[in-house]
């Protein structure tokens with residue numbers, strides 16, 4: 001059973017060599033009797049920015065435990081059930097949810113997985129548009145941003161797993177949507193594939209405040225925050241009265257030992273801005289509502305999704321590390337096996 005192990009706790013910028021591909025692990029191909037566990041073959045693994053946080057040794061409890069050095073890392077994935085001692089799962093079922101970065105996983109608490117019923121869409125979508133990032137975009141936008149037709153919406157890391165969907169949801173709502181991304185290719189996709197009104201390459205802008213003023217001469221009503229740092233500071237200066245900022249993620253800070261200072265927080269007061277963090281896990285129980293909304297949009301071609309796939313478990317560490325320099329064009333997925 002090949003596995004991707006965490007070598008040791010990580011400080012600073014995560015590197016491919018912080019993970020090791022091990023071929024030494026073995027697994028029983030039968031689930032122990034009365035264990036209520038299931039054995040799965042992993043098909044697709046999701047690379048997500050929060051996984052960097054799990055590589056750090058924590059001084060105080062967080063919302064999720066750190067990975068254990070020397071053990072296989074875990075993450076969201078799509079898997080096929082090979083054997084089951086759990087009444088709700090049968091051999092051949094397709095499931096999504098937390099699994100190991102390995103070829104086969106014994107899942108002790110399968111009740112936290114969801115069964116995949118709709119296979120007319122690519123299975124890998126259950127790591128992205130129909131999985132955790134899709135729910136993040138959906139609840140983060142509709143619930144946290146309280147959007148209204150005609151509002152001015154700005155999204156950072158806009159071509160990522162979450163951002164590309166937030167932009168499309170905002171367009172469906174009748175908003176004016178601008179996204180930022182780190183390459184001109186991504187900017188082009190945002191405008192020409194995802195229907196953003198405008199997009200810009202933040203790496204080519206010396207003055208983010210000036211760039212935002214160019215795209216939002218009347219200011220921003222909603223900022224969907226994925227990156228933090230300098231971008232957040234510039235956005236604060238450009239928010240409108242009673243604007244809303246949903247703090248989804250701060251990826252520019254994940255490899256730093258100390259968070260960069262944000263200087264313009266007084267804007268929260270002067271412009272009566274509501275800035276609210278959220279955790280997608282708080283919405284997991286609403287998965288059926290999310291599916292009811294999103295699946296028809298995919299089937300009718302009203303929303304599209306771009307994935308960036310790499311082949312083989314061994315490609316996982318580089319794919320994961322690549323998130324932090326923007327190597328991924330769209331949702332980063334590792335294909336471990338085709339059914």
Ligand code: NDP
Pocket residue numbers: 048049050132133136157158159160161162163180181182183186226227247248249250251252253278279280281323324325326327328330331332
């Ligand atoms: P993406 O698919 O967007 O991948 C990460 C992207 O972030 C990269 O492609 C890169 O794009 C950009 N990026 C990387 N480093 C930096 C940097 N230093 N400064 C600015 N941009 C950077 O990831 P997701 O869509 O999966 O996640 C987006 C955000 O949402 C993350 O912050 C993540 O932690 C958060 N999140 C939060 C959840 C919640 O429950 N609150 C749940 C899921 C995700 P580029 O080329 O544009 O630089």
